[in-house]
Amino acid sequence: MPKPHLALIVALLAAFGVQYFxxxxxxxxxxxxxxxxxxVILAVSLNLVNGYTGQFSLGxxxxxxxxxxxxxxxxxxxxxxxxxxxxxxxxxQSGLFLAALxxxxxxxxxxxxxxxVPSLRLKGDYLALVTLxxxxxxxxxxxxxxxxxxxxxxxxxPPYTTIFWVLAFVAITxxxxxxxxxxxxxxxxxxxRDDEIASEAVGLNTTRYKIVAFVIGAFFAGIAGGLYGHFKxxxxxxxxxxxxxxxxxxxxxxxxxxxxxxxxxxxxxxTLLPEVLRPIAEYRMVLYSFLxxxxxxxxxxxxxxxxxxxxxx
Amino acid sequence: MSxxxxxxxxxxxxxxxxxxxxxxYTMVYGVLRFINFAHSDVFMVGSFIGYYMGRLVPHETLxxxxxxxxxxxxxCAILGMTIERLAxxxxxxxxxxxxxxxAIGVSLLLEYSGxxxxxxxxxxxxxxxxxxxxxxxxxxxxSNQLIVIAVSVVxxxxxxxxVYRTKIGTAMRAVSLNPKAATLMGVNNDVxxxxxxxxxxxxxxxxxxxxxxxxxxxxxLMGVMPGLKAFVAAILGGIGNIPGAAxxxxxxxTVETFVNGSQWSxxxxxxxxxxxxIILLFRPAGLxxxxxxEKV
Numbered sequence: 001m002p003k004p005h006l007a008l009i010v011a012l013l014a015a016f017g018v019q020y021f022x023x024x025x026x027x028x029x030x031x032x033x034x035x036x037x038x039x040v041i042l043a044v045s046l047n048l049v050n051g052y053t054g055q056f057s058l059g060x061x062x063x064x065x066x067x068x069x070x071x072x073x074x075x076x077x078x079x080x081x082x083x084x085x086x087x088x089x090x091x092x093q094s095g096l097f098l099a100a101l102x103x104x105x106x107x108x109x110x111x112x113x114x115x116x117v118p119s120l121r122l123k124g125d126y127l128a129l130v131t132l133x134x135x136x137x138x139x140x141x142x143x144x145x146x147x148x149x150x151x152x153x154x155x156x157x158p159p160y161t162t163i164f165w166v167l168a169f170v171a172i173t174x175x176x177x178x179x180x181x182x183x184x185x186x187x188x189x190x191x192x193r194d195d196e197i198a199s200e201a202v203g204l205n206t207t208r209y210k211i212v213a214f215v216i217g218a219f220f221a222g223i224a225g226g227l228y229g230h231f232k233x234x235x236x237x238x239x240x241x242x243x244x245x246x247x248x249x250x251x252x253x254x255x256x257x258x259x260x261x262x263x264x265x266x267x268x269x270x271t272l273l274p275e276v277l278r279p280i281a282e283y284r285m286v287l288y289s290f291l292x293x294x295x296x297x298x299x300x301x302x303x304x305x306x307x308x309x310x311x312x313x
Numbered sequence: 314m315s316x317x318x319x320x321x322x323x324x325x326x327x328x329x330x331x332x333x334x335x336x337x338y339t340m341v342y343g344v345l346r347f348i349n350f351a352h353s354d355v356f357m358v359g360s361f362i363g364y365y366m367g368r369l370v371p372h373e374t375l376x377x378x379x380x381x382x383x384x385x386x387x388x389c390a391i392l393g394m395t396i397e398r399l400a401x402x403x404x405x406x407x408x409x410x411x412x413x414x415x416a417i418g419v420s421l422l423l424e425y426s427g428x429x430x431x432x433x434x435x436x437x438x439x440x441x442x443x444x445x446x447x448x449x450x451x452x453x454x455x456s457n458q459l460i461v462i463a464v465s466v467v468x469x470x471x472x473x474x475x476v477y478r479t480k481i482g483t484a485m486r487a488v489s490l491n492p493k494a495a496t497l498m499g500v501n502n503d504v505x506x507x508x509x510x511x512x513x514x515x516x517x518x519x520x521x522x523x524x525x526x527x528x529x530x531x532x533x534l535m536g537v538m539p540g541l542k543a544f545v546a547a548i549l550g551g552i553g554n555i556p557g558a559a560x561x562x563x564x565x566x567t568v569e570t571f572v573n574g575s576q577w578s579x580x581x582x583x584x585x586x587x588x589x590x591i592i593l594l595f596r597p598a599g600l601x602x603x604x605x606x607e608k609v
Contacts, residue, residue: 056410118594124409125348129548130593133586136541140583246417253414282429289421293400296415300407 008175015167022163030163034231036271037166038224041173043251043267044260045220048177050249051258052186053213054193055120056128060221060248062115062135063108065240067222068229069148071104072157075230079158097160101169101226108222109215111138116214120207132242142237153236154229161231169227173220178260180216189213193258254295256302265304315451320574321567326458326527328566329465333520334543335550335558336472337513343489343553344509347409350416351396352517353540354423357533359389359518360438360525361431367439378442382464385522386515393514394507402503427533438529441522461523468519469559472512476555481508489553538582542569545589551602560600 022030046060075096083092119130143151180186191199192206199206229235251270255263273291277284295303334356341349362385370377400419404412445456476482484505487495496502524539525531546565550557565585573581592599 056413119590122593122597125413126548126593126597128413129348129544130590132541133545133589136586137583137590140580144579250414250417253410257410285425286422286429289418289425292418293415293422296411296418297400297403300404300411 004175004179008171011171011175012168015164015171018167019162019164032272032275034161034163034166034227036268037163037170038228038231039248039251039267039271040170040264041166041220041224041227042248043255043263044170044173044177045217045224046248047252047255047258047260047263048181048189049213049217050252051256051263052177052181052193053189053210054257055210055213056124056249057131057214057217058128058242058245058249059115059131059133059135059138060217061240061242061244062131062138063112063218063221064225064228064244065138065142065235065237066111066218067101067104067108067225068235068240069104069142069154069225070107070222071100071226072154072229072235073148074100074103075158075160076154076156093158093160097165097230100160100230101165101223104226105219105222108225109219111222112215112218113211116211116218120210120214132245135240135242135245139237139241142240149236151237153234153239155234157229157233157235159230159233161227166227166231169220169223173223174260174264176216176220181260190258250292254292254303256304259302259304262302262304266302269303318450319452320570322452322454322458324567324570325563326461326566327570328546328563329462330520330524330527330562331539331543331546331566332559332562333465333468333516333523334539335547335562336469336555337517338544338547339550339552339555339558340485340509340513342547344485344492344506345401345405345412347412348416348544349510349513350413350540351419351423352513353536353543354420354427355389355393355396355514355536356517356521356524356540357427357531357536358392358423359385359514359521360531360535361427361533362388362518363441363522363525364436364438364531367441370441372439372441373443375443378460381441382519382522385518389518389521390511390515393510393517397507397510402506424533424536431533433533435530435532438525438531440526440529442526457526461527464519464523468516472516472555475512481505485509542585545585548589548599549592551599554599554601557599557601 042060042064046057049055049057078100079088079093079096082088082096088096115131115134119127119134122130142148148154181189188199188204188206188209191202191204192209196206225240247270251267252263254270255261255266273288274284277287280287334352337352337355338349341347341352363381366381366384367377370380396419400415401412404415442460443456447454447456474482476485484495484500485508487498487500488502488505492502495505520539520543521536524535542565543562546561547558548561549565550559550561552558565588568588569581569584572578572584577584
């Protein structure tokens with residue numbers, strides 16, 4: 001993409017613009033847009049791991065929950081101490097929220113490092129299962145930590161997530177992932193995906209590439225978790241079980257692995273689909289899963305992947 | 314000591330159920346090299362067939378229970394073969410990820426249509442087998458536990474017989490070893506794979522009914538956790554390895570029961586995954602699996 005920095009600045013300004021005029025939108029549409037934004041961050045960050053680096057991770061919701069819990073803990077426990085009961089000025093709140101998101105992202109990244117270092121030695125199905133296992137372990141641990149609400153989860157999180165933050169972080173995530181993959185260093189991710197043995201033979205440290213991808217993916221999942229927590233205002237451990245991970249993986253696969261634009265479109269579509277199907281209430285998840293199977297059978301390369309596949313030997 | 318033996322017995326009967334489900338995973342993995350996520354929902358359908366059949370036959374009779382078991386096994390075998398025919402066959406030879414996502418789709422479809430068809434509220438599973446409790450050397454032995462263990466052992470012996478002593482079993486092993494070579498030797502892969510799905514699903518149905526006997530509250534999402542744990546059991550024993558799946562199931566069930574009885578009981582769902590991670594890190598091929606070297 002030409003001039004990615006310019007595109008980022010334009011996107012951030014656009015986010016600010018949407019925030020400025022947000023009063024004029026229907027709150028329902030703003031909520032849907034927030035949901036879409038969070039899912040886009042999750043899907044694009046997972047795409048770095050699953051799509052570009054070719055490592056099948058099923059534990060993205062686990063990292064999301066780490067980010068959600070840690071950032072909620074920061075705003076809930078530090079907020080009143082720093083700014084008193086009235087909550088401080090808007091600017092103070094924004095600063096705290098940014099710090100909370102960073103804390104959430106960094107702790108998720110650290111969790112990603114802890115999970116990634118041992119498990120990325122494995123391949124394919126096995127890696128998928130180990131990441132799934134770690135995701136479930138993270139959930140069970142949160143269920144048992146009393147300070148963080150135990151099985152009931154955390155309530156009364158301040159509503160700091162605004163449309164500006166969501167859109168801004170969507171822009172930053174897309175920017176980082178796109179620039180990283182198209183950089184000289186980033187070619188290593190693609191090489192690791194295309195042929196691990198060949199990459200090792202030419203001297204690439206594939207393990208390091210996998211871990212870097214995993215940690216960056218986890219970082220943005222943590223950010224998305226923080227945004228999610230301050231948007232829903234209440235988080236429970238069961239909200240981050242492996243069905244959530246699967247939902248994100250489905251977005252990546254439908255978008256066409258390793259195709260950022262496609263993944264964004266898929267995330268938008270799959271967030272809108274349950275909303276559009278709302279009138280048929282209980283049948284919507286049946287239809288959703290049915291569509292998933294049909295799409296996989298009809299367009300295995302991904303719904304939005306229009307590049308011609310070269311025949312594999 | 315008697316408490317230890319009691320827990321061991323409980324663990325073994327839970328482990329036998331995990332083993333039955335794990336066998337289905339491992340056989341499908343053996344012939345197709347993919348994780349059949351929908352297997353845990355076939356398990357769920359099995360116990361629901363048992364629930365409805367259980368209302369038709371007289372309760373607490375041995376023959377009634379066996380009829381229920383047989384009907385559920387046949388029903389799920391047909392279901393498993395249908396799933397394979399409609400969803401997986403077309404994807405044969407495509408990347409693992411696509412098949413995996415399709416399997417997840419089938420799993421979600423079964424769960425959500427189950428919620429509409431059977432209703433989302435938990436139901437009470439009827440006691441289809443006679444219930445008695447014996448006391449042997451200070452430990453209480455429930456007749457349900459004995460039935461679970463007996464049925465599992467019989468089914469595993471039958472399975473062992475099918476796989477090693479029959480023509481179709483030989484074909485299954487051939488396909489699992491090398492599908493292309495098996496075709497060249499005149500094995501009809503489609504038939505073998507279909508049969509494998511049928512067999513695995515029948516075992517899952519048996520597992521579903523036995524599980525419901527011991528934990529008599531069934532709902533459309535009941536398969537998720539036992540399914541995941543059974544898969545862990547399959548990996549623990551070495552995926553694709555039939556005795557391994559049985560061993561893995563027994564170990565997992567026993568460990569989980571002991572954890573459940575200790576002060577760490579709230580962590581019981583995590584323990585299976587912890588075992589999974591440890592085994593994959595130190596012995597990725599599983600306890601009884603064989604290592605294969607990747608060739609370029």
